[in-house]
Amino acid sequence: MTIESPRETGAAVASLPSDDLLLSVRNLRTHFFSREGVVKAVDGVTFDVKPGEILGIAGESGCGKSVTSQSILRILPKNGKIVDGQILFRYGDQTVDLAAEDPDGRVMRDIRGQEIAMIFQEPMTAFSPVHTIGNQIIETIRIHQQVTKEEAHDQAVEMLRRVGMPNPARNIDEFTFNLSGGMRQRAMVALSLACQPKLLIADEPTTAVDVTIQAQMLELLRDIQADLGMAIIMITHDLGVIAELTDRVMIMYLGKEVEAGTVENVFHRPQHPYTRGLLSSIPKMEPGRVEIEPIEGSVPSPYAMPSGCKFHTRCTEFMAGVCEKRDPPLIEVAGGHEVSCFLYGGREDLE
Amino acid sequence: MLIYIFRRLLVMIPVMILISVIGFIIIQAPPGDFVSSYIAGLEAQGDIIEPELIDSLRARYGLGEPVYVQYWKWVSNFVEGDLGYSMVYREPVVDIIAQRLPSSFTISLFSLVLVFAIGIPIGVFSATKQYSLADYTFTLVGFLGVATPNFLLALVGLWLLFVWTGNASIGLYSPEMQNAPFGPAKFLDLLSHIWLPALIVGTAGTAELIRTMRANLLDELPKQYVTVARARGVKPTKLLYKYPLRIAINPVISTVGWLLPVLVEGEVLVSLVLGLPTIAPVLLRSLLQQDMFLATSIIMILGILTLVGTLLSDILLAIVDPRIRGSV
Numbered sequence: 127m128t129i130e131s132p133r134e135t136g137a138a139v140a141s142l143p144s145d146d147l148l149l150s151v152r153n154l155r156t157h158f159f160s161r162e163g164v165v166k167a168v169d170g171v172t173f174d175v176k177p178g179e180i181l182g183i184a185g186e187s188g189c190g191k192s193v194t195s196q197s198i199l200r201i202l203p204k205n206g207k208i209v210d211g212q213i214l215f216r217y218g219d220q221t222v223d224l225a226a227e228d229p230d231g232r233v234m235r236d237i238r239g240q241e242i243a244m245i246f247q248e249p250m251t252a253f254s255p256v257h258t259i260g261n262q263i264i265e266t267i268r269i270h271q272q273v274t275k276e277e278a279h280d281q282a283v284e285m286l287r288r289v290g291m292p293n294p295a296r297n298i299d300e301f302t303f304n305l306s307g308g309m310r311q312r313a314m315v316a317l318s319l320a321c322q323p324k325l326l327i328a329d330e331p332t333t334a335v336d337v338t339i340q341a342q343m344l345e346l347l348r349d350i351q352a353d354l355g356m357a358i359i360m361i362t363h364d365l366g367v368i369a370e371l372t373d374r375v376m377i378m379y380l381g382k383e384v385e386a387g388t389v390e391n392v393f394h395r396p397q398h399p400y401t402r403g404l405l406s407s408i409p410k411m412e413p414g415r416v417e418i419e420p421i422e423g424s425v426p427s428p429y430a431m432p433s434g435c436k437f438h439t440r441c442t443e444f445m446a447g448v449c450e451k452r453d454p455p456l457i458e459v460a461g462g463h464e465v466s467c468f469l470y471g472g473r474e475d476l477e
Numbered sequence: 478m479l480i481y482i483f484r485r486l487l488v489m490i491p492v493m494i495l496i497s498v499i500g501f502i503i504i505q506a507p508p509g510d511f512v513s514s515y516i517a518g519l520e521a522q523g524d525i526i527e528p529e530l531i532d533s534l535r536a537r538y539g540l541g542e543p544v545y546v547q548y549w550k551w552v553s554n555f556v557e558g559d560l561g562y563s564m565v566y567r568e569p570v571v572d573i574i575a576q577r578l579p580s581s582f583t584i585s586l587f588s589l590v591l592v593f594a595i596g597i598p599i600g601v602f603s604a605t606k607q608y609s610l611a612d613y614t615f616t617l618v619g620f621l622g623v624a625t626p627n628f629l630l631a632l633v634g635l636w637l638l639f640v641w642t643g644n645a646s647i648g649l650y651s652p653e654m655q656n657a658p659f660g661p662a663k664f665l666d667l668l669s670h671i672w673l674p675a676l677i678v679g680t681a682g683t684a685e686l687i688r689t690m691r692a693n694l695l696d697e698l699p700k701q702y703v704t705v706a707r708a709r710g711v712k713p714t715k716l717l718y719k720y721p722l723r724i725a726i727n728p729v730i731s732t733v734g735w736l737l738p739v740l741v742e743g744e745v746l747v748s749l750v751l752g753l754p755t756i757a758p759v760l761l762r763s764l765l766q767q768d769m770f771l772a773t774s775i776i777m778i779l780g781i782l783t784l785v786g787t788l789l790s791d792i793l794l795a796i797v798d799p800r801i802r803g804s805v
Contacts, residue, residue, distance in 0.1 A: 201704055201708050235712065237710075244705075251701040253705070255702070256723055258799075265711070269709070
């Protein structure tokens with residue numbers, strides 16, 4: 127038996143639940159099939175993104191946050207499949223279910239780069255090492271827009287200027303190995319934003335770079351977002367980044383949403399034991415030595431997922447006879463603040 | 478770039494000198510010289526030897542003098558284009574090489590084209606369809622190709638040709654075309670003969686290239702820039718050839734240079750079996766009979782080929798890969 131989130135019931139197929147949404151991911155399940163077994167990397171995730179909003183998705187490695195983003199763009203590795211759910215996206219004046227599209231078909235190719243763009247973890251490897259950055263930016267523009275080479279070139283230079291490249295007219299003909307780390311980051315952002323997409327997915331853009339560049343990157347994303355007004359999904363394991371940049375946040379654990387809400391609510395009034403654990407494991411800059419409290423245990427093997435609530439094996443508030451029995455329901459504890467935990471209800475028939 | 482090429486050419490000079498010294502010493506190492514083995518051979522047959530010829534040869538090439546004097550005489554003649562005299566063929570070495578090198582070159586060139594034309598597409602196919610039945614089949618064929626000796630293939634090829642056409646001599650041209658001036662008709666005739674030796678000489682190389690190409694491409698395909706390109710809406714076909722293939726092919730380009738002499742070597746047994754008028758059987762015979770001018774000259778030419786080939790690959794590589802271009 128599965129318990130559906132309240133949002134999902136009664137919604138029509140292939141139309142966005144509300145007019146003011148850009149993206150609505152509903153009950154997404156993405157599984158990986160290998161010889162060792164099935165990995166349920168994303169196992170029933172539901173969230174919405176409004177135009178111009180910054181949503182954070184946070185969690186430990188292996189929680190399914192990157193797979194969620196790859197599912198939206200349909201760029202999963204060969205053995206990954208969306209087995210259930212919908213990814214509704216506002217495309218022009220219609221709504222498309224990205225989960226039902228052919229991953230290499232016309233619609234998906236048109237949407238990639240034009241409507242939804244992605245920034246990846248390592249700026250060094252985002253560009254082909256044997257092509258200039260301009261070559262790849264212009265290519266993206268010309269895939270999606272009917273413009274001449276010269277017009278595309280001008281647009282590319284303009285975008286490089288917007289992301290703060292020191293000398294756009296010259297940088298456009300450079301290769302990535304000629305650029306510094308910070309400039310690569312900027313070039314990568316310019317590449318993603320070449321067609322001014324409505325949604326930008328940033329998959330751990332600050333993970334592989336040093337702190338100065340991290341700070342620059344966050345500032346850049348904030349400026350560009352204010353400038354172009356696109357929505358951003360920020361995927362990271364760094365709660366500091368979430369706090370600094372995003373409006374709302376979803377915390378994931380082993381392919382499931384555990385808690386979601388405004389940054390204010392989730393960070394100051396965390397409800398789920400996992401969220402609380404995450405927040406108390408961050409070192410604090412306070413006078414006197416404050417011990418970090420790590421979460422007990424370690425992430426279970428993806429091939430041997432716990433039954434019921436996925437976190438029950440490490441939870442400090444584990445309730446025997448409840449938590450391991452079935453998935454906890456998503457419960458709204460305050461306006462827009464939802465938690466997936468039996469502590470807040472849904473266990474009545476089990477006790 | 479021009480400076481780079483010039484610098485490379487300059488570096489080639491000492492390398493060539495080294496090759497000539499080593500080549501010369503190795504050929505000189507066995508006791509005796511070609512004149513004595515030549516005389517011995519003739520005497521065994523009861524022939525009369527003209528002492529004048531022998532004396533003039535000995536004097537001309539400084540036989541009997543210290544090795545370095547001989548080397549110096551040989552090298553100064555070599556530079557002037559006098560490659561010496563072959564005692565076995567009783568012809569100037571230059572003439573023998575001029576007769577045979579073109580056919581060697583032709584076979585090698587055709588082999589090279591075949592190796593690329595077959596190896597690259599199959600390698601790419603195997604990589605994109607990794608672990609499919611076709612991939613396993615090509616892998617098996619590839620291993621067989623690497624493991625089967627050339628001469629065996631040549632024998633099988635010759636036998637098949639005989640069974641099918643009743644003709645056991647391959648040659649490079651039909652008898653009536655042998656002396657015809659080169660033109661489209663002669664080229665077609667050449668094509669109809671050369672494919673078999675070219676294929677046999679190129680088998681091992683093709684099999685290796687399939688493996689290399691497959692491995693290189695499999696290394697590139699999961700790289701992030703491919704995913705990024707996909708996430709930008711680039712078409713699947715372009716995703717293959719514009720980015721990963723371009724990079725995967727670099728190591729292949731860098732091996733073109735030394736593939737040339739390898740193909741010439743690979744010809745030895747094939748040419749012997751198929752009776753082809755190439756340089757390779759001459760090299761073998763000259764080595765066996767201590768025909769030192771012929772042997773050393775061929776070795777020198779192979780050495781120069783390797784050097785030129787390597788230079789060509791490096792220039793090609795610098796043209797296709799900006800990372801290398803930037804550092805030259």
